[in-house]
Amino acid sequence: MDISQIIFYCTATFILVTAFLAVTAAKIFRSTIWLLFSLFGIASLYYWMDLQFIAAVQTVVYVGGIVVLIIFSIFLTHKANDAMPKPPLMRQVLAALASLFGIALVLYLVYHHVFITPPTTVINANIDTIGFQLISTEKGGYSLPFELASVLLLASLIGCIVIAMRQGTAQVNSVD
Numbered sequence: 001m002d003i004s005q006i007i008f009y010c011t012a013t014f015i016l017v018t019a020f021l022a023v024t025a026a027k028i029f030r031s032t033i034w035l036l037f038s039l040f041g042i043a044s045l046y047y048w049m050d051l052q053f054i055a056a057v058q059t060v061v062y063v064g065g066i067v068v069l070i071i072f073s074i075f076l077t078h079k080a081n082d083a084m085p086k087p088p089l090m091r092q093v094l095a096a097l098a099s100l101f102g103i104a105l106v107l108y109l110v111y112h113h114v115f116i117t118p119p120t121t122v123i124n125a126n127i128d129t130i131g132f133q134l135i136s137t138e139k140g141g142y143s144l145p146f147e148l149a150s151v152l153l154l155a156s157l158i159g160c161i162v163i164a165m166r167q168g169t170a171q172v173n174s175v176d
Contacts, residue, residue: 008045011045012045015038015041015045018038019038021034022038028074029074032071036063036067039058039059039062039063040059040063042058042062043055043059043063046058054130061149065153066156069153069160072160073156073159073160134146
């Protein structure tokens, strides 16, 4: 085992552990912080694969955008220190069964798939090619997913504001 494999396995373990902690944390703010670490781990995998632009986009969009938006909404609703409500037992059992089914499906696909070593070609990941694909509406272009992601972020921000406004009016009415 060479140093490259050790780095990969350490990074993958870090991502899996922090993702597990993000899902199982009892407080929502801690869950968001673990998600932040997991997304940084994914960005580090991109750096490790020598895809600096994709890693920078991962860091800016997910860590800088989505996680900050989640933290913003948590603080607007004043629920940062509250423990998340425990779901009913039936929901926990169904979630565990769905998770086990997903793990079994992934393991089945991995063990029954014939992996072919691709020819050693260099990935064309320069900024010009990526930029053209991001704005292209032709085959292989990513204009539609890019716009859908921006609409999703806008909808999240509007939802955050609506939740904060509802809580603000509920608190004002309860004082009267």
